[in-house]
Amino acid sequence: MKPLIHLNHITFSYSGTPVLEDVDLKIHENDFIGVIGPNGGGKTTLLKLILGLIKPDSGKIYFREDLPRHKRPIGYLPQVKHLDRKFPITVLDVVRSGSMMRPFPFQNKNDEKEAAMNLLDEAGISHISTKAIGELSGGQMQRAFLCRALISDPKVLILDEPDTFVDAHFEGELYDRLRILNEKMAIVLVSHDVGTISMYVKTIACVNRTLHYHPSNQITMEDLAVYNCPLQIITHGEIPHTVLKKHHDHE
Amino acid sequence: MTMNDFLELFSYGFFQKALLATVFASISCGIIGTYIVTRRIVFVSGGITHASFGGIGLAFLIGVDPLVGASVFALLAALGIQFFTEKGGVREDSSIAIWWSLGMALGVVFVFLTPGYTPNLMSYLFGSILTVSSYELWAMLFLIAILLAVFYAWFREILYIAFDEEFARASGLHVSGFNYLLMMLIALTVVLNIRVVGIILILSLLTIPQAIANLFTRDFRKMILLSILFGFVGSLSGLIISYFLNIPSGATIIFTLVLMFGVFRIIKRFK
Known part of the structure; x- marks a missing residue:
């Protein structure tokens, strides 16, 4: 089966500073890819490239033929912290804005x-x-934005750190919802929390200037060291063997 | 002042024109002002406004209609600010300040070079609604027609881009095209309403009615309608007060608008 989206040898730099180098990634139907990496490692840049917000310096992004360039049904849940909470727009209008997707x-x-x-x-x-969207709680707002991402009935759902600013309760709910959605669409989830996402995703992509794809959701300390993956997250976050333990629980 | 004085006022030709000007200004400023305020580009609009002074100065110098000169300069500033914002390289607020001061500086020099006395200069800086001409009213009406057409045709696109530009871009909307279009409409709105309150005070018509409207609604559509209403009430009452007290109309309109905001704000607070 051909991938829905194929990033082929992508290189991108911001004013001379390389952010991503020779990145390869294939997103297949029903994939659930967790994208992890340190801050400034290029996670958001990767998403922007997939969304077409920026163009790669070299390399190409292929979309499967039934997803032509200007009509790619990608659902997108951005980081909500950038948005203006005082903007006069109703929740319904926010959701409907997702259907401007061609x-x-x-x-x-x-x-x-x-x-x-x-x-x-x-x-x-x-x-x-x-x-008004600004009157909602963090969790409600997140849900409204997820509705906006879903109204276009996307083939690929992209989420940028959906676990920031929402409480643990909503986080669990969100991941349960994603698991159900994953039966209908591929999901690419960016997170800084390796521990949490490795419980839910099927595969993991470590992004730190280069991209290393782990075809399972099991990441060992050795993997991280070998691939120069985001060790700082491990040290600041959950300790590695906790991550592994959760995997075992799940299997 | 008797009731007759008051009613007689509405029979004067100059006052009827001024009345129409307040109606037209309220409509165009109500629409564009809501866009400016919600998109947080009030400072951008200030830059465009002040840049237009260069055009007014040049028009005095070469003897053409000041509104034409102002339009050209305002449009150039609008496109320039949008261009540098999109291309990056210059910090946006710095870029705006450069256009702002360059326009004013050019205006000052052009006015200085203009031989003789320039009697109308003050009316462009501070407004002179009682001397508004029929031709200027037609221009304002034409602007409203354009604004209504654009906002009717692309209301949702404009709203969604203003709310979340990146998402709109990812959706495949022509965000850049809309940004340029709206910047040009801001420029034209500013220039054609200069006669009402002047360059120095025009930002008030684009922001105070919206601030009052925002007390009552958090819906973009209703905010436009309420802004038009409050803008009209504020500028008409300001106009009448200024006439009878014999004080400058532009400044009085600002006072009534701010007073309205204060009163409604307090009422809201104690309700």
Whole structure:
């Protein structure tokens, strides 16, 4: 099966400083890839490249033929901290904004509204659809943005650190939801929390200027050392054998 | 002042024109101001406004209509600021300050070089709504037609880009094109409303009605409508007060708008 998205020998630099070098990554249907790496290691740059927000210096990004360049159904959940919480926009409008994704997934406005309301309903926040986005709690806001990412019925869902600023309860809920969504779409999840994501993802990509793909969700201390993976996260976060223990629990 | 004085005022041609000018200004500033405020580009608009003074000065010097000169300079500044913002290299706020001061500096020099006295200069700096001409009113009406057409055709695109530009870009919207279009509309709105309150005070018409509207709503559409309403009430009452007290209209309009904001803010607080 051809990958949905194929990053082929991608190199990117910001004003002369190399951020990503010779990166290869294939995203197949039903993949669940956890992207980890230190801050400034190029995780967000990788996402921006996939989203087409920036262009690689060299290398090419191939989309499967049924996902032409200007019509790629990628659902995107950005880091919400950059957004203006005072912006006068309702929750429903935020969700509907996700359907501007080409090609327009809806025939008319009513279908679109209904789809948005259904998604909000599934997320358990349809009762606050007319509230301004800034009036929501962190968890509710995250859910609303996930609805926005899903309304275009994407083939690939990309999430940028969805576990920041939400409580542990919502985090668990989110990952359960992702597991269900993963049956219908590939998921690429960026996180700084190796411990948590390795419980849920199927494979792991370590990004630290170069990208090392681990075809399983098991990462050992040796792997990290060999691939020059984000050791700082391990030392600041959960200790390695805890990560492994969780894997065993899961299998 | 008797009731008759008050009613008689509305029969004067110059006052009818001024009244129309407040209606038109409220509509265009209500729409564009909401965009500016929510997108947090008030400073950008200040840069464009002040840059237009260079055009007014040049128009005095070479003897053309000051509004034409102002339009050209404002549009150039708008495109310039947007260009440097997108290409990077210069910090955005620094870039704005450069256009802002360059425009003013050029204006000062051009006015200095203009032979003789330039009697209208003050009316462009501080506004002169009672001397607004029919031709200027037509221009304001034309601007409103353009604004309504653009916001009717692309309301959702404009809203979504203003809210989350990166997401809109990732969705495949022509974000850059919309940014340039809206910047040009900001430039034209600023220039065509200069006669109402002047270069120095125009930012107030683009921000105070929105601040009042924001007390009552957090919905973009309603914010536009309420801004138009509050803008109109504030500028009309300012205009009438200034006429009877015989004080400058532009400044009085600012006072009434700020007063309205203060009163509503306090009412909101104790409700």
